[in-house]
Every structure is written in structure tokens, then in C-alpha cells.
Amino acid sequence: MMEERVRQASGTPSPRGASWIVYWMQQARREACNHALEYALARAWDMGLPAFVLFCVDPSYPGAGPSHYRFMLEGLEETARDLAARGIRLLVRIGDPVEELVAACGRAALAVTDGGHTPVQRRWRAEAAARCPCPLYVVETDTAVPPGMLHDRMAWSAAVVRRRMEPLLEGMLEPPPRLGVAIPGFLPDTPAMSPLEALAMLPGHPGAGPAGRIRPGSAAARAALGRFIDEDLDEYGSSSRDPARNCVSGLSPYLHFGQISPVEAALEIRNTGSPGAGAFLEQLLVRRELAVNFCARSPAPGSWGAIPEWARRTLGEHSGDPREYTYTLEDMEGARTHDDAWNAAQKELVTTGTMHGYMRMYWGKMILAWTPSPEEAFRRATLLNDRYALDGRDPNSTAGVGWCFGLHDRPWPGRRVFGSVRSMTRRSLEAKYDIGAYVARIESIAGEEMR
Numbered sequence: 001m002m003e004e005r006v007r008q009a010s011g012t013p014s015p016r017g018a019s020w021i022v023y024w025m026q027q028a029r030r031e032a033c034n035h036a037l038e039y040a041l042a043r044a045w046d047m048g049l050p051a052f053v054l055f056c057v058d059p060s061y062p063g064a065g066p067s068h069y070r071f072m073l074e075g076l077e078e079t080a081r082d083l084a085a086r087g088i089r090l091l092v093r094i095g096d097p098v099e100e101l102v103a104a105c106g107r108a109a110l111a112v113t114d115g116g117h118t119p120v121q122r123r124w125r126a127e128a129a130a131r132c133p134c135p136l137y138v139v140e141t142d143t144a145v146p147p148g149m150l151h152d153r154m155a156w157s158a159a160v161v162r163r164r165m166e167p168l169l170e171g172m173l174e175p176p177p178r179l180g181v182a183i184p185g186f187l188p189d190t191p192a193m194s195p196l197e198a199l200a201m202l203p204g205h206p207g208a209g210p211a212g213r214i215r216p217g218s219a220a221a222r223a224a225l226g227r228f229i230d231e232d233l234d235e236y237g238s239s240s241r242d243p244a245r246n247c248v249s250g251l252s253p254y255l256h257f258g259q260i261s262p263v264e265a266a267l268e269i270r271n272t273g274s275p276g277a278g279a280f281l282e283q284l285l286v287r288r289e290l291a292v293n294f295c296a297r298s299p300a301p302g303s304w305g306a307i308p309e310w311a312r313r314t315l316g317e318h319s320g321d322p323r324e325y326t327y328t329l330e331d332m333e334g335a336r337t338h339d340d341a342w343n344a345a346q347k348e349l350v351t352t353g354t355m356h357g358y359m360r361m362y363w364g365k366m367i368l369a370w371t372p373s374p375e376e377a378f379r380r381a382t383l384l385n386d387r388y389a390l391d392g393r394d395p396n397s398t399a400g401v402g403w404c405f406g407l408h409d410r411p412w413p414g415r416r417v418f419g420s421v422r423s424m425t426r427r428s429l430e431a432k433y434d435i436g437a438y439v440a441r442i443e444s445i446a447g448e449e450m451r
């Protein structure tokens, strides 16, 4: 099982006198259920070498704001403690991650990384493979099934991923074997700082702002999962789409920052035997890994050109249609539209860093309906989602925004503005759910935040 997760990205020979092993923690910012960490430690044990973990904060990661840095680094503080409990040290650096990796690998026998699937992370891995002064191994631990195993090209729908994933899951949905012996603790002779010290020192992010209402870290992620299992999982299949109920896990920010493993979460959910487990695993595994497949296979996943050709064409044909309402980006950002449901969704995003999944669809579709051109609407939805959502910039956000514009969907009967891209209206939203209750819930959260 481990072997299928491991890929050698660079065969540069180890330098003479190699005396340590580096795990470049990148996406999987956790100690538990981390296949890359366990692989690095097992290699260190086999070679009789000490190992340490490197985490590099890029202070200019595209789209990252103060709340993202805070959520990430406060969570990492807990991970540093969890690693220390196993005798493993965490070296935190601020700077260009590839430069820092190369520097940390001075006398490394080998380096291991995990690596997420955004375009930036892909570029880092490619540069690291070209420049790393020792062998570099990439271990996939952000998905149940490594994207290369799941499909060698872009999947056009969830059905393709579901079909391919099913026979693989039994073998792949396993935590890594945990090394039961202690590796000698070690840090190279270089200035070290804790994650919280790094947060305070981030250039351009003094004090690095509030992270919203959600507590970061692996323990908080597990608590959220436990609460969800106890209170909401049984009804997930019937109620997860109802914005008034909020019958969802809230795991997305934790998954995005690698503070919980999708394998661990999926196994816990499966073991409950709950009637809601199937519907939840469809989202956590199939939908999430469809988004990863899209980001791993598309040359420029967050661009307008990544939207399917049929959808861009039909939206282009309807770009001159009169809009019932048009708003500026500033109107939208300030939640100043005629629609209290949309405004509530935008306020939920800004005040909590999250938005109910079904409202995300409505929110994105209405940005398309109320913006003068579809390309500009795509740009706005991406910008607002990435700026305010704690899980923004995730493969799910790239695919989620894309979905509003026709990605992973099929043509529907033609409508004004939308053409044959699936439309949504306030009336269709109200026909299904008690939107007044959703608006009241969010107004009360937003009101508390103002006090």
C-alpha cells in the first residue's frame, strides 16, 4: 500500500558524508496518519540516520491573507508539539520553499515530501526535483487514491472517478504503519523558530489577523469530526443540502490545511455504519478527488480557459443578454445586493471564513447572473472565495467555482444569461429550503461578530 503512494522525483545521488534525512512537510501539516512522515521515519530507521521535519512559510503565497496564515501556523504549533512527543524536531523557515529545502538538504541522504495539488505546489515540486542535492521522494497522503493511480487523464464527471475509485479503495484506505521506535532527534545548525514565532514575524502580515470563528489544528479537526458523527451524520444524506440546518461536517478548512487526513476521516465515518456514511463518503472521496484530478491534470486549473469549451461558448453567446441586476465587485464584497439570501451567504463567508456548501453554489451562480460578463464573473467568484474562505485556493475551490460555470456538468435547457449552463434562481432556492431561517441564523452570527 505504501509503495503505491511513493514516487521518486529526483535520482540525484546522496552527497558524501550524508548524515540526516529531511521530511519537507508541505501539505500534510499533521503528525497523525501522515504517510509521508512515516515513510521518512522508516527510511531514517533503516539507514540508521536522524531525521527532522522542515516547514517553510512562503510569505507571498498567492491569495493567502492573514487569516490563512494564522489558521495554518497556529495549527502547526500543535503539530510541532505532536512531533516533539515522538522526539522529532520541526525546523520552521520563512522564505522561498525550494531555496530553503535545498539549504536544508546540505548533508541529507534523502528528502521526502508530501505535496498538494494546487498549481503553486506542483511548481514547487518540479523545481525541488530539479534542484534538490539528494534523492527526493514524493509520498501521496492528501488523497485516498493517488491521482496518478486513479486516472491518467482528466475525468469529466464524478461518475468516472466513482467507477475507478471503487475497486482501489479497499487497498488504499489504510493509515500508514506507524514507526514504533524513536529516531534520534536532530536539527541542523541553523536559526530555528516556532510556528507562532514565524506568525509574528511574517513580513507584510504583522500580527497576522483573526482566523474567524474556527479553531485550527488537528485536535480541533478531530473534535469537529466527532461532533459531526454524533449529531449530524445520520441525516447527512437527507439534510446536508439544507442551508437552514447546517448538517455538514465543517471539515473543509482542516482538510485544506492538511490538519486531518482524509483517510483517517473516511475510515472513522465508514466504521460508524451510519445511514449517512455513504452520502458523506461520496463527497469526501469522490467529489474531493474529482477536484484533485482536475487540478492535477489541467494545465491551468484556475483560469477561464479551464472551463469546458461548450460552457464558455454558450456563456459567450449570452454575454450580451440584459441582466436583471448588475453589481460591482465592491457591492458584492460588501454584501450590498437586493437579495438577502445572497447577502447572508457573503456575510457568512466574511465573518466565519466558511459558507454552507449549497449556498456556495447559489452564491457563485448569482455572481454569474449579476456581473456584466461571464469571464469577469469567474474572476470575481475566484477572488472573493480565495480571499475570504479559509479553504479558498484548495483544489475544491477551483473546481467548485468552475462548477458554477459548467465544469463537471452537462448542458441544460437554455436560459437568459446562463445559456445552457445550469442556472439557479432565488425562487428555486426558496422552493426547496427555509431560506428565511438561514438568513436569520447568519444575521445572528454576523451580529455577534460586530459586538
Ligand SMILES: Cc1cc2nc3c(=O)[nH]c(=O)nc-3n(C[C@H](O)[C@H](O)[C@H](O)COP(=O)(O)OP(=O)(O)OC[C@H]3O[C@@H](n4cnc5c(N)ncnc54)[C@H](O)[C@@H]3O)c2cc1C
Binding pocket: 240, 248, 249, 250, 251, 252, 253, 255, 256, 283, 284, 285, 287, 288, 289, 291, 355, 356, 357, 358, 360, 361, 364, 381, 385, 389, 391, 392, 393, 394, 396, 397, 398, 399, 400, 401, 403, 404
Ligand atoms: C463556488 C464554490 C466554491 C467552493 N469552494 C470550495 C473551497 O474553497 N474549498 C473546498 O474545500 N470546497 C469548496 N467547494 C465545495 C464544497 O462547497 C465544500 O467542500 C463544502 O462546502 C465544505 O464544507 P464541509 O466540509 O462542511 O462539507 P461537507 O458537506 O461536510 O463535506 C465533507 C468534505 O467533502 C468534500 N466535499 C463536499 N462537497 C464537495 C464538493 N462539492 N466538491 C468537492 N469536495 C466536496 C470536502 O472535502 C468537504 O470538506 C466550493 C463549492 C462551490 C460551489
